[in-house]
Amino acid sequence: MKLRHALVFVILPVFIGLAALQGGAIATRAYMEEASLQASSALRLAVSALGGHLSRYEPLPALIADHDDIKALLRAPSDPALRETANTYLQQINTLLRSSDIYVMTMDGETISASNYDGPASFVGQNFSYRPYFQDAARGLQSRFYALGTTSLKRGYYFASPVSVDGAIRGVIVFKVDIDSIETSWKGGEYKIFVADPEGIIFMTGSPEWLYNGILPLDAARLARTQASRRYADAPLKELPLKRKTEDGHSLMTVTDDGAAREYLVLSQYMPEADWTVNVLMDTASVRGQARTVVIALILFVCLAGLAIAILLQRRARTAERLRLEERARNELEHRVAERTADLARVNEQIELEIAERRLTEQELRKTQADLIQAGKLAGLGQMSAALSHEFNQPLAAAKTYADSAALLIDRGRTEEARDNLSRISGLVDRMASISRHLRNFARKPNEKLGPVGLDAVVDDTLEIVAARLKAADATLDVDLGRHPPAVVAGPVRLQQVLVNIITNAADAVEGQRNRTIELKARRKGGRVLLTVRDHGPGVPASIAERIFDPFFTTKGVGKGLGLGLSISYNIVKDFGGSLSVTNHADGGAVFRIELDAAEKMKDAAE
Incomplete structure (x- = not known):
C-alpha cells in the first residue's frame, strides 16, 4: 500500500508537467489560429483599400498625355505662353482629382510644367531623370514608383506615362498620389499595419517611429539600389530591431522598442502591381495570456483529480484495515470458543448474537447511506426541473385556477x-407561445423582402428580446411612437435586429x-421617419465617432465583442435605403438616429 501511494505521488507531478506542456501547446495553437484569421481579415481590408486608392489614378496619366496643351508645350518647350497654359491646366486637373502633384518633363528629365508651378517647392526646372519611373516612361512604358519626394519631402506614389507627339x-x-490619408486610418x-518595399x-505605417526602418538587413547592395533611385531622398535609414521565428506554421516577429520587447503575429501579402508588401502585425500577448489561463486551469484540474484519487486510496486503505481488524477479532473469538468448556456455551451464543446484530447494524447503515445518496440525487433533479420550468409555472398555475373556476361556473349556469x-x-397560452415564438424568430436567419413594417409591432417584439438585458442593467426604456405609430419601408426581422443591437x-x-x-x-x-434611441451614459468620444460603425472596431474589453454589431446594423439600415448615425446629446449621453422611408412613400412610388 505504501508503494502504491509513493507511485501516485511520483507519477502525478510527471503527469501534471506533461499536461501543462501539451495543453499549453494545443491552446496556443488554437488561439494563434483564431488570431491569424482575425489578422487575415484586417490584411485583406488594408490591401483592398490600398489597391482601390491607387487604381483610381492609374489610367489618368495616359489620358492627360493626349491633351492638346501638353503636346503643344512639348513641341515648343521654351514658349512662355504654352508653359503658362499647361501650368494652369495641370493645376486645375490636380485640384479636381485631389492628387498630390502633376508635372511634365522633357526627354532629358527637366520639368517644364507642374501643377505646383507657383508654390515655394515648385518642380519647374527640377531634373528627375534619375527616377526609375522617368526612365521606364521614356522607353514608352506605363510606369509606377513610390518614394519620398526630393523637392517636396512628401511621400507619394508616382504614375508616369510617355507623351507621344507626331509619332515620337x-x-x-507624372501623377503623384498622396497616400497619407490611408496611413492615418x-x-x-x-x-499594426505597415508597407515595405522590395528592400x-x-x-x-501607422506607427511613425517605424518609418524608414528596415525589416531586412540593410546590406551594401540594398542601400546601393535604394540610393540609386533616391527613393527616400536624404531620410536616414536604419534597421528595425527584431527577431523572426516560425511557430506551428505561423510567422512571429519580436520587436524591441524603447527597451521593451513585443511579440507579434505577422501576416503579409505582396501587391505585384505596386511592388510592395503589406504586413499586418497582431500582438500575441493576449494569445499567450489565454493559453496560460488554459494551462493553469488544466493543472488545477489534474491536481483536483490527483487529490480525489488520493482520498479514494485513503478510504480504501481504511476499509481494508477495518476488515483486517474484524477478521482478527473473529479469529480470536473462535479460538477462545474452541478452548472454553461447555459451561461457556451460553456466553459463546451471546457473543455470536452480538456479532449478528453488529452485521445487521452495518447493513442498515449501508442502506441508510444509499438512501441519503438517492435523496441527494432526487433533490438535484428537482432543482434542475424547477429552474427549467420557472418561466412557465405562474402562467400554468393561473390557467389551472381559471379552468377549475370555469368548471364551477358552468355547473352554476354562469x-x-x-x-x-x-x-x-x-x-396565458398565447403568452407562453409568444415568448417562445419571439426567441425563435429572432434566432432564425432572415429571408425577407422590403415592405411596409409597423414600428409598434417591431418595438413590441424587440422588447421581448431585450427585456432580460434591461433588467440586468437596471435600465428603463421609455417608448414614444406618437399617437399614430408610423410604418416604414424595411424587413421586420432585420429592423428588429438593428433595434436590439442599439x-x-x-x-x-x-x-x-x-x-x-x-x-x-x-x-x-x-416622406421619412426618424427613429432615435438616446441613453444617459458617457456619450461617444469624438476620437472614435468616425470609426464606431467600422467592422471589428469596439471599445469593449477582450472577449466582450468583435466590433461587428453596429457595423452590421449600419449596413442593414443602408440596405433599407436609410441612414444610421450617432451624435452626443447636449445634456449628455449618445443619440443614435435611424432614418427610413415612410411606408406611404413606397405606396406612392408603386402607384
Missing part, C-alpha cells in the same frame, strides 16, 4: 363568466450610471 515620344507626364487600431524598408375564464386561459449598447452605456433611462422615439419627417 517627346516627354513624360491605421493609427491607434488593434493591429524591406518600411514606407507606410356561462358568460366561464367563457371569460376560458379567454383568459387562451391568453438598445443593448445603450443598456451597456447606462449600466452603473445615476440616470439609467433609455428613450426610444419615432417621428414623421416629410
Whole structure:
C-alpha cells in the first residue's frame, strides 16, 4: 500500500508537467489560429483599400498625355505662353482629382510644367531623370514608383506615362498620389499595419517611429539600389530591431522598442502591381495570456483529480484495515470458543448474537447511506426541473385556477363568466407561445423582402428580446411612437435586429450610471421617419465617432465583442435605403438616429 501511494505521488507531478506542456501547446495553437484569421481579415481590408486608392489614378496619366496643351508645350518647350497654359491646366486637373502633384518633363528629365508651378517647392526646372519611373516612361512604358519626394519631402506614389507627339515620344507626364490619408486610418487600431518595399524598408505605417526602418538587413547592395533611385531622398535609414521565428506554421516577429520587447503575429501579402508588401502585425500577448489561463486551469484540474484519487486510496486503505481488524477479532473469538468448556456455551451464543446484530447494524447503515445518496440525487433533479420550468409555472398555475373556476361556473349556469375564464386561459397560452415564438424568430436567419413594417409591432417584439438585458442593467426604456405609430419601408426581422443591437449598447452605456433611462422615439419627417434611441451614459468620444460603425472596431474589453454589431446594423439600415448615425446629446449621453422611408412613400412610388 505504501508503494502504491509513493507511485501516485511520483507519477502525478510527471503527469501534471506533461499536461501543462501539451495543453499549453494545443491552446496556443488554437488561439494563434483564431488570431491569424482575425489578422487575415484586417490584411485583406488594408490591401483592398490600398489597391482601390491607387487604381483610381492609374489610367489618368495616359489620358492627360493626349491633351492638346501638353503636346503643344512639348513641341515648343521654351514658349512662355504654352508653359503658362499647361501650368494652369495641370493645376486645375490636380485640384479636381485631389492628387498630390502633376508635372511634365522633357526627354532629358527637366520639368517644364507642374501643377505646383507657383508654390515655394515648385518642380519647374527640377531634373528627375534619375527616377526609375522617368526612365521606364521614356522607353514608352506605363510606369509606377513610390518614394519620398526630393523637392517636396512628401511621400507619394508616382504614375508616369510617355507623351507621344507626331509619332515620337517627346516627354513624360507624372501623377503623384498622396497616400497619407490611408496611413492615418491605421493609427491607434488593434493591429499594426505597415508597407515595405522590395528592400524591406518600411514606407507606410501607422506607427511613425517605424518609418524608414528596415525589416531586412540593410546590406551594401540594398542601400546601393535604394540610393540609386533616391527613393527616400536624404531620410536616414536604419534597421528595425527584431527577431523572426516560425511557430506551428505561423510567422512571429519580436520587436524591441524603447527597451521593451513585443511579440507579434505577422501576416503579409505582396501587391505585384505596386511592388510592395503589406504586413499586418497582431500582438500575441493576449494569445499567450489565454493559453496560460488554459494551462493553469488544466493543472488545477489534474491536481483536483490527483487529490480525489488520493482520498479514494485513503478510504480504501481504511476499509481494508477495518476488515483486517474484524477478521482478527473473529479469529480470536473462535479460538477462545474452541478452548472454553461447555459451561461457556451460553456466553459463546451471546457473543455470536452480538456479532449478528453488529452485521445487521452495518447493513442498515449501508442502506441508510444509499438512501441519503438517492435523496441527494432526487433533490438535484428537482432543482434542475424547477429552474427549467420557472418561466412557465405562474402562467400554468393561473390557467389551472381559471379552468377549475370555469368548471364551477358552468355547473352554476354562469356561462358568460366561464367563457371569460376560458379567454383568459387562451391568453396565458398565447403568452407562453409568444415568448417562445419571439426567441425563435429572432434566432432564425432572415429571408425577407422590403415592405411596409409597423414600428409598434417591431418595438413590441424587440422588447421581448431585450427585456432580460434591461433588467440586468437596471435600465428603463421609455417608448414614444406618437399617437399614430408610423410604418416604414424595411424587413421586420432585420429592423428588429438593428433595434436590439442599439438598445443593448445603450443598456451597456447606462449600466452603473445615476440616470439609467433609455428613450426610444419615432417621428414623421416629410416622406421619412426618424427613429432615435438616446441613453444617459458617457456619450461617444469624438476620437472614435468616425470609426464606431467600422467592422471589428469596439471599445469593449477582450472577449466582450468583435466590433461587428453596429457595423452590421449600419449596413442593414443602408440596405433599407436609410441612414444610421450617432451624435452626443447636449445634456449628455449618445443619440443614435435611424432614418427610413415612410411606408406611404413606397405606396406612392408603386402607384
